[in-house]
Amino acid sequence: MVADGSAAPPSARRPLRVAIIGAGPAGIFAADALTRQDDVPVSIDLIDRLPTPFGLVRHGIAPDHPKMRAIRETLHRSLDQPLVRFVGNVDIGVDLSLEELREHVDAVIYTYGAALDRRLGIPGEELPGSLAATDVVAWYTGHPDADRERVEAALALARSVVVIGVGNVALDVARVLAREPSELESTDMPQHVLDVLAAAPVEQVTILGRRGPAQAAFTTQELRELDEMTAATVLVDPVDLELDPASEERAAADRVVGRNLGVLRGWAGHVLEAGRTPLRLRFFRRPVRLVGEGRVTGIEVERTAVDGDGRAVGTGELELLPADLVVRSVGYRGTPLPGLPVDESSGTVPHDGVGRVQRDGRSSAGEYVAGWIKRGPSGVVGTNKHDARETVDALLADAADGTLAVRGAVDDLVETLQARGAEPVLLEDWRAIDAAEVALGASRGRARTTMHEREALLAAVRAVVR
Structure with a gap:
């Protein structure tokens, strides 16, 4: 509100203040869209819980995807916009409540992703040697919150690995675990990750899909990369590629599905050579239980068929596969910020279809x-x-019709956080972290080495004299 207590439209003197919570691709794209329009004057605080930007581009895409990870250079240009202020190392709900944040800004866009894994809900899932893909990905990408001890203990005994799921993340995990250590040396993985992977006794990797190849969620590019490893051979059972009429129709109608099937059929004739790691893709199998005393030693699976609605139905045919490590990659779900509703079934924030948050149906x-x-x-x-x-279009429409307006002067968000003892990381601070990672990589003959400990990231900031 302005001085007389009324709301006012945004202006160059008092722009619309927007906080974006989550500095991953969605948040950065939202910031970019706001800066590219001229109708509504804006200023943007791009807030993240981590001291670093880029979200899943930094801590989700496998480090052996240099071309994919290079997208952060594109995202970085949006951070350089003068209307955008990166504010990292700030945990909304801890350093500042959502209610307090809303006192500092006129609008909030929540873009903090879906970080929790979905569970299998089968017996034995809690055994040591059973991990979520989120655990493994966080570990090999150097996420500050990764559970190093748990993941590394599992990998130390992992001769037979089973990855449950047929999305891109499942393929990433399988590929990283099946690679020769030398193939990963040029990546930006933390050194301890490279050391553990080099020592891991992995002898075989199996990817399980509950349904058939026509229902798999991976992209063709990710699938093809499985066949580019120097010491692993992709194996596919031709029987799994025999499709029912509905699946054949799906493959004919969907170009991605059609291309995927072409790739898989090209692998059906592969023969395992001595000394190479087998990476098997097995479809129409769903996990029934994990077995083992004290830790995982196997996984019981049931043969499935796809019904008329595209669902996997059991056939009663059971099989026990050896497994020292089982990684579930069956989806993600979002968690609520304190004070923000999240639908338990979908793991998403209720909204009107175009992005306006719904509370109590409004x-x-x-x-x-x-x-x-x-x-x-x-x-x-x-x-x-x-x-x-x-x-952003919905936000701009609300600003245009007066639903969204500015509310007068408020204290600066960063100054408020600093007064509370928080240590917000700004863009120049991130540049110091970036330089430190490049220097660490250079010391090991690599372009970059990811620093994984939060305190090390903040130490790189503190080391720069402003």
């Missing part, structure tokens, strides 16, 4: 959502661009 003025926490864990990095644009 749109909540000044609250918006984009990315996985809006639509669920689907699509690729680029999908977030259209999604964020849709949400």
Whole structure:
């Protein structure tokens, strides 16, 4: 509100203050969309719980994907916009409540993703040697919150690995674990990750899909990369590629599915050579239970068929597979920020379809959502661009019709955080972290080495004299 207590439209003197919670692709694309329009003057605080930006581009895409990870250079240009202020190392709900944040800004866009894994719900899932893909990915990408001890203990005994799921993340995990150590030396993985992977006794990797290849969620590019490893051979049972009429129709109608089947059929004739690691893709199998005394030693699976609705139904045919490590990759779900509703079934924030947050069935003025926490864990990095644009369009429409307005002067968010003893990381601070990682990589003959400990990241900031 302005001095007389009324709301006012945004202006160059008092722009619309927007906080974006989550500095991954969805958040950065939202910030970029806001800066590219001229109708509503804006200033943007791009807030993240970590001291580093880029979200899943940094801590989700496998480090052996240099071309994919290079997208952060594109994202970085959005951070350089003068209307955007990166504010890292700030945990909303801990350093500042959501209610307090909303006193500092006129609108909030939630883009913090879906970080929790979905569970299998089968006996034995709690045994040591059973991990979520989120655990493994966080570990090999150097996420500060990764459970190193648990993951590394599991890998130390992992001769037979089973990955449950047929999405891109499942393929990433399988590929990283099946690679020769030398193939990973040039990546930006933390050194301790490279050391553990080099010592891991992995002899075989199996990827399990509950349904058939026509229902798999991976992209063709990710699938093809399985066949580019120097010491692993991809094996596919031709029987798993025999499709029912509905699946054949799906393959004919969907170009991605058709291309995937072409790749898989090309692998059906592969023969395992001595000294190479087998990486098996097995479809129409669903996990029934994990077996073992004290830790995982196997997984019982049931043969399935796909019914008329595309669901996997059991046939009663059971099989026990050896497994020292089972990694589930069956989806992600979002968690609520304190004070923000999340639908338990979908793991997303309720919204009106284009991004306006819904509370008690009505749109909540000044609250918006984009990315996985809006639509669920689907699509690729680029999908977030259209999604964020849709949400920003809704925000701009609200500003144009007066639903969203400025509320007068408030204290600066960063100054408020610093006064509370928080240590917000700004763009120049991130540049110091970036330089430190490049220097660490250079010392080991690599382009970059990811620093994984939060305190080390903050130490790189403190080491720079301003």
